[in-house]
Amino acid sequence: MRLLLNRLGQTAIVLFGVTVVTFFMMHSAPGHPLQANPELRLDPTAVERWLELQELDGPLPAQYISWLSRMFRGDFGMSLIYSRPVKELALERLPATLLLTVPAFLLALGLAIICGTWAALRQGGFADRLLGLGTLAGLSLPSFWLGIILMMLFSYGYPWLPAAGMRTAEDSSVSDILTHLILPLTMLIVGSFSYYVRYVRYAVSDVLSQDFIRIARARGFTEIYIVFRHVLPNASLPIVTVAALSLPLLFTGALVAEYVFSWPGIGRWIIISTMARDYPVIMAVNLSTAALVALSNLLADLLYLLIDPRLRIKA
Amino acid sequence: MERRQSVELYLGIGLIMVLTAFAVMAPFFTNYDPHQTDAERWLQSPGREHFFGTDRLGRDIYSRVVYGARVSLAVGILAMLLSITVGTALGSLAGYFGGFADQLIMRLTDIVLVFPTMLLALTLVAIFEPAIWLVVLVIGGTGWPAVARLVRGEILRLKSLEFAAASRMLGASHWRVLLVHLLPNALGPILVAATVAVPAAIMTEAGLGYFGLGIQPPIPTWGNMLREAQNYIRYAWWYATFPGAAIFLTVFAFHLIGEGLRQRINPMSQVGRGRRAYYH
Numbered sequence: 088m089r090l091l092l093n094r095l096g097q098t099a100i101v102l103f104g105v106t107v108v109t110f111f112m113m114h115s116a117p118g119h120p121l122q123a124n125p126e127l128r129l130d131p132t133a134v135e136r137w138l139e140l141q142e143l144d145g146p147l148p149a150q151y152i153s154w155l156s157r158m159f160r161g162d163f164g165m166s167l168i169y170s171r172p173v174k175e176l177a178l179e180r181l182p183a184t185l186l187l188t189v190p191a192f193l194l195a196l197g198l199a200i201i202c203g204t205w206a207a208l209r210q211g212g213f214a215d216r217l218l219g220l221g222t223l224a225g226l227s228l229p230s231f232w233l234g235i236i237l238m239m240l241f242s243y244g245y246p247w248l249p250a251a252g253m254r255t256a257e258d259s260s261v262s263d264i265l266t267h268l269i270l271p272l273t274m275l276i277v278g279s280f281s282y283y284v285r286y287v288r289y290a291v292s293d294v295l296s297q298d299f300i301r302i303a304r305a306r307g308f309t310e311i312y313i314v315f316r317h318v319l320p321n322a323s324l325p326i327v328t329v330a331a332l333s334l335p336l337l338f339t340g341a342l343v344a345e346y347v348f349s350w351p352g353i354g355r356w357i358i359i360s361t362m363a364r365d366y367p368v369i370m371a372v373n374l375s376t377a378a379l380v381a382l383s384n385l386l387a388d389l390l391y392l393l394i395d396p397r398l399r400i401k402a
Numbered sequence: 403m404e405r406r407q408s409v410e411l412y413l414g415i416g417l418i419m420v421l422t423a424f425a426v427m428a429p430f431f432t433n434y435d436p437h438q439t440d441a442e443r444w445l446q447s448p449g450r451e452h453f454f455g456t457d458r459l460g461r462d463i464y465s466r467v468v469y470g471a472r473v474s475l476a477v478g479i480l481a482m483l484l485s486i487t488v489g490t491a492l493g494s495l496a497g498y499f500g501g502f503a504d505q506l507i508m509r510l511t512d513i514v515l516v517f518p519t520m521l522l523a524l525t526l527v528a529i530f531e532p533a534i535w536l537v538v539l540v541i542g543g544t545g546w547p548a549v550a551r552l553v554r555g556e557i558l559r560l561k562s563l564e565f566a567a568a569s570r571m572l573g574a575s576h577w578r579v580l581l582v583h584l585l586p587n588a589l590g591p592i593l594v595a596a597t598v599a600v601p602a603a604i605m606t607e608a609g610l611g612y613f614g615l616g617i618q619p620p621i622p623t624w625g626n627m628l629r630e631a632q633n634y635i636r637y638a639w640w641y642a643t644f645p646g647a648a649i650f651l652t653v654f655a656f657h658l659i660g661e662g663l664r665q666r667i668n669p670m671s672q673v674g675r676g677r678r679a680y681y682h
Contacts (some may be wrong), residue, residue, distance in 0.1 A: 097509065097512065100509050100512075101509060101512045101513050101516060104509065104510075104512075104513035105513055105516060105517075108513060108517075112525060112526070112529065113529070115529065219661075223654065223657050223658065223661060224650075224654060226653075226657060227601065227650055227653040227654035227657050228650055229605060229608055229609070229612075229646060229649045229650060229653070231608075231609065231612050231628065232628060232642070232645075232646030232647075232649060232650065235628070235631075235632065235635055235642045235646065236642075236643070236646070238635065239635050239639055239642070239643075243635065243636050244639075335515075335516070335517070335518035335519070336518070338518045338521065339518045339519065339520040339521070342518075342520055342521070343520075343609065346613065357521070357524070358524065358613055361524045361525065361528040361613075361615070362528065362613075362614065362615065364528060369525055369528070372521070373517065373521060373522075373525055376517070376518060376521060377516040377517050378516075380515075380516040380517075380518070381512075381516045384516070
C-alpha cells in the first residue's frame with residue numbers, strides 16, 4: 088500500500104512537472120504567431136486585443152494558473168490556424184491514428200513474443216543469430232527512409248498499393264482502407280518488432296536459465312507445457328515493462344509514418360502545427376502525450392501487482 | 403551465456419573508421435563540390451560521372467552524401483558527449499548521495515522521459531531557430547535521462563560492495579570514493595550507453611532534417627537530402643536511396659559496436675530490471 092501511494096505521489100509530481108515544462112517551453116518561444124510574419128503589418132491595437140483575448144498578456148504565473156485550470160476543464164484552447172477548438176481537431180484525427188497504431192502495436196508485440204521465444208529456445212542456433220542480426224538491422228533502418236523505399240517499390244515501381252492517404256475519394260469500403268493501411272503498418276511494425284524481440288528473447292532466456300525450468304524438464308514435462316506454463320508467465324513481467332515503456336516510441340513511429348504516408352491522423356497534424364507554430368496545438372499535444380506516457384508507466388506498475396503475487400505481499 | 407568471438411565489434415569498428423575517414427577527408431574522396439549546381443544535368447541517374455546520380459539542381463549526390471557524413475557524425479558525437487556527461491554526473495550524484503538529491507534528480511529524469519524524444523525535439527526546434535548547436539543541444543538534452551538511470555543503478559550496486567566501504571574506512575572522502583573508485587568501475591555500461599547514444603542522435607538529427615526542422619540547407623545533411631528527394635521519388639530512385647542508405651549503414655555500424663561490447667561486458671542483465679530496481 089505504501090509502495091502504491093509512493094508511486095501515485097511520484098506520478099503526480101511528474102504530471103505537475105510536465106505541465107510546468109510544457110507551459111514555460113511555449114512561453115520561452117520568441118514572439119507569438121502574429122509576429123512571425125513582419126510583412127503582415129498588423130494594427131498594434133488589434134494585436135493587443137488579440138493577446139488579451141488569448142489571455143497572453145498577464146504575468147507568467149497568472150497565465151500558467153489560468154492555463155492549467157482550463158486544461159483541467161478539458162479546454163485546450165483554439166488552434167491559431169484553424170480557429171477551431173484544439174480538442175475538436177484532435178478528436179477528429181484520433182480514430183485514424185488509433186487505426187494505425189493499435190494494430191501495429193499488437194502485431195509487432197505478438198510477432199515479437201513468438202519469434203523471441205523461439206529464438207531463446209534455440210539460443211546460438213542459426214535462426215537465433217539471423218534474428219539477432221536482422222533486428223539489429225531493423226533498429227538501424229531510419230523509419231522514414233523505409234517508408235519512402237516501400238512507397239517507391241510498391242506504389243510507383245509496382246503500382247499495387249496506394250502511396251498516400253487513408254481512403255480513396257468516393258470509396259468507403261473496408262478493403263480500400265486496408266490497402267491504404269498496409270504500407271504504413273509495415274513500416275511501423277519493422278521498427279517496433281525489432282525493438283520488442285530483443286527484450287522478449289532476453290526475458291525468456293533469463294527464465295530458461297533458472298533451476299525450476301531444469302527441474303520441470305527433469306520431471307519429463309513436454310517442452311510446450313514448460314514454455315506456456317512456466318516460461319511465459321515468468322517472462323511476462325519484463326515484457327509488460329517494455330511494452331508500457333514503448334509508448335513514446337509508438338507515438339514517434341506514428342508521427343513519422345503519418346507524415347510519410349500523408350495519413351490523416353494526429354501525428355501528421357502535429358508536424359504541420361509545429362512548422363506553423365500553432366502554440367495551443369503543440370502545447371496540448373505535448374501535455375496530453377506526456378501525461379499519457381506517465382499514466383501508462385503507472386499502469387505498468389499496477390499490472391505488476393496483478394501479475395506477480397509476490398510483489399503484492401511485499402507492497 | 404556462451405562466449406564467442408565477436409565479429410560484430412570488429413566489423414562495426416571497421417565500418418566506423420572507414421566512414422570517419424570519408425567524413426574527415428571528404429575533399430579527397432569526391433570529385434565534385436557538394437554545392438556546385440549544374441543546370442544541364444539535373445536528376446541524372448547514377449553513372450560513371452556521378453556514382454549516386456545528381457539531384458534536382460544537378461548537384462552530385464555522392465559528394466553530398468560524403469559531406470553529409472560530417473554533419474551526422476559531428477552531431478551524433480557531440481550530442482552523445484553531452485548526454486553522457488550530464489547523465490553520468492546526475493546519475494552518480496543521485497546514486498551515491500541518495501536522499502533528497504536522488505528524489506529531485508530522478509523526478510527530473512522522469513519528467514524528461516515521458517516526452518517522446520522526437521516530439522520534444524520538434525517542439526524545441528520549432529520554438530527556436532534551427533541551427534547545428536541547437537540540434538546538438540536538443541538531442542543531447544533529451545538523451546541524458548536514460549544514461550542517468552543506468553549510471554545511478556550501477557553506482558547503487560557498487561556502493562554496497564565491500565571495497566567502497568573499505569575505502570571510506572581508510573579515510574577517503576565521499577568525492578574520492580565516487581570519482582576514483584566507483585565511477586571507473588561503472589565505465590563498461592557507460593561505454594555501451596555511449597555507443598547506443600551516437601546512432602540514436604544521428605537518427606533523430608536525420609528525422610528532424612527530414613521534417614524540415616533540422617539543420618537547414620544549403621548545408622547537406624542526410625535528413626534534408628531525404629526531404630528534398632521526397633518529391634522526386636517517382637522519377638529518381640537514386641535521390642532518396644543513397645542518403646537513406648548512408649544513415650542506415652552508419653547507425654548499423656554503431657549498433658554492431660554496441661552489440662559487440664554488450665556481449666563482452668554483458669550489462670544486458672540490467673535491461674528490463676533497471677526500472678524495477680529503481681522503483682522498489
